[in-house]
Amino acid sequence: MIELKDVRRTYRRGTDNEVHAVRQATLSIAEGEFLAIVGPSGSGKSTLMNLVGCLDRPDGGTYRLAGVDVLALDDAALSRVRSERIGFVFQQFHLLPALTAVENVELPMLYRRGFTPPRSARELLGRVGLGERGHHRPGELSGGQQQRVAIARALIGDPRIVLADEPTGNLDGPSGAEVLDLLAELNREGRTVILVTHNPEVAARTKRTVRIEDGRIVADSGAVPATARVSGEEALP
Numbered sequence: 001m002i003e004l005k006d007v008r009r010t011y012r013r014g015t016d017n018e019v020h021a022v023r024q025a026t027l028s029i030a031e032g033e034f035l036a037i038v039g040p041s042g043s044g045k046s047t048l049m050n051l052v053g054c055l056d057r058p059d060g061g062t063y064r065l066a067g068v069d070v071l072a073l074d075d076a077a078l079s080r081v082r083s084e085r086i087g088f089v090f091q092q093f094h095l096l097p098a099l100t101a102v103e104n105v106e107l108p109m110l111y112r113r114g115f116t117p118p119r120s121a122r123e124l125l126g127r128v129g130l131g132e133r134g135h136h137r138p139g140e141l142s143g144g145q146q147q148r149v150a151i152a153r154a155l156i157g158d159p160r161i162v163l164a165d166e167p168t169g170n171l172d173g174p175s176g177a178e179v180l181d182l183l184a185e186l187n188r189e190g191r192t193v194i195l196v197t198h199n200p201e202v203a204a205r206t207k208r209t210v211r212i213e214d215g216r217i218v219a220d221s222g223a224v225p226a227t228a229r230v231s232g233e234e235a236l237p
Contacts, residue, residue: 001029001030001066001160001161001192002027002028002029002052002064002161002192003027003028003062003063003064003065004026004027004028004051004052004061004062004063005026005061005063006024006025006026006060006061006062007022007024007025007051007058007060007061007062008020008022008023008024008058008059008060008061008215009021009044009051009056009058010059020214020215021044021047021215022044022047022048022051022212022215023044023214023216024216025048025061025212025215025216025217026217027048027210027217027220029052029192029194030192031160031190032187032190032191033187033192033193033194033207033208034183034184034192034193034195034206034208035192035193035194035195035206035207035208035209035210036194036195036197036202036205036206036208036209036210037049037194037195037196037197037210037211037212038196038197038198038200038203038209038210038211038212039198039211039212039213040213041198043212043213043214043215044212044214044215044216045196045198045212046165046196048196048212049163049165049194049196052163052194053086053088053161053163054070054078054082054086058071065085066085079111083108083111083112083157084112085159085160085161086159086161086162087153087154087155087159087161087162087163088154088162088164088165089147089150089151089154089162089164089165089167090150090164090165090166090167091166091167091170092170093138093143093147093150093170094150095138095146095149095153096138097137097138097139098137099137099138100134100135100136100137101125101130101133101134101135101136101137101138101141101149101152102121102122102125102134102135103121104138104149104150104153105121105124105125105149105152105153105156106121106156107153108153108156108157109157115157117156117157117158118158119155119156119158121134121152121156122134124152124155124156125149125152128148128149128151128152128182129148129178130145130148130149130152133145133149142175143170143171143172143175144171144172144174144175144178144179147167147168147170147171147175147179148178148179148182151182151186155186159191160190160191160192161191161192161193162183162186162192162193162194163194163196164183164193164194164195165196166196166197166198167179167180167195168180168199168202169197176202180202180205184205187207193206207222208220208221208222209221
């Protein structure tokens with residue numbers, strides 16, 4: 001489903017300083033995997049996730065998603081890929097404080113006019129255990145509850161891929177465990193869940209760990225088994 005080969009991303013800081021955030025990364029992720037990308041701060045793990053999530057473009061290499069060359073897509077097509085196939089969960093919840101939980105979950109639908117989600121925002125809040133909190137604003141919710149609202153928002157477009165960047169980083173232990181339980185449930189439902197973390201205890205909750213250091217993938221606990229690959233994948237828009 002996700003195939004990166006020799007992908008690299010370099011940023012310029014000033015006129016003479018280059019930062020090689022990702023160097024020659026090759027990675028295959030099958031549909032339905034539960035995977036952690038781990039590494040110390042500054043290792044390039046968030047940049048790698050941004051490349052996988054089509055939030056950033058690599059400087060070289062190839063990236064195929066569901067068999068389609070992502071680098072050949074224009075910005076409009078990339079936006080459609082992000083909104084239709086990928087759900088994002090971040091360490092900072094990015095909820096709008098003036099909106100209720102229901103309104104925050106519905107927000108992505110502003111970019112998908114004409115699309116009717118299979119589950120309403122209220123149903124998704126019930127799915128994450130916040131069915132009675134739909135009218136509450138973020139300031140009235142705990143950190144763990146806000147992150148669950150963010151997960152419900154990521155699911156409103158019914159994505160097949162969920163990318164979670166340090167989803168427990170701002171949470172206490174019990175709240176973080178609840179979020180990880182929820183991500184594991186989403187994976188059991190058949191979604192591909194890719195989690196970025198520097199915490200080995202969080203990574204241990206996944207089924208596969210990819211380690212990145214200094215922009216290079218240096219370890220992978222399991223290659224994609226041939227039986228896990230999906231044939232006849234639907235075409236991207």
